[in-house]
Amino acid sequence: MSYVTLAEAKKHLLVIHDDDDEIIQQYIDAAESYAAGYMNRASIADEQECPWLFADGCVSSSSSSEPLGEVPAGVKQAVLLLVGEYYENRTQGVTGTIYSKMPAVESLLHQHRVGLGV
Template sequence: MALVDLATAKRHLRVLHSDDDAEIELYTSAAEDIVVEYLDRVVLPEGETLPADDDTAMHVKPSIVAAILLMLGDLYENREADREQKSDAVMPPSVRALLAPWRVWRLVPEETTA
């Protein structure tokens, strides 16, 4: 799917060498997965055709790219588990704020009692 290319990811991380390219590509892919899963919709690069049978599918927006880059930065900088961390939040609040306008909020059907 590649919503963020390697060159953009490296610029964001301020990495000038190619030693970490494989890890950066892995973390970029993981960041994209986290963001798209949170949005609960198909997100495609500009120019790709949206599926006709999915009214929640969308093209990537600048705020989504920014969220992916912030998530990438977090994954790249925090490669080890932080034993001091008290929160079990999956993503930083700034990432959630960028994604909130685009997230699909689904209603859970209420249970009926007979």
């Protein structure tokens, strides 16, 4: 299971060929790892699903009787924005401009953070 699929990412990137599938999947994995870390949620492994209402981490889909929520649209969009950033800017060096965090990504993910206290 994943926050977004390779097909969704390719559609977002307007990529119609299969030549970059491996690198796009790496960007999806990195973006999802970043999103999970930012939200203080467990990453999703292939054999796991995350309940969004009870975000105490992931549980094995075979052992849970809790209804599992769908990944929120804002989280998917944040992951797609990150994948787009990674795909378009494949190197870290930025010349002649100021590079900063992506406020749209943090804004989309912030409302899904857990464990922040009061």
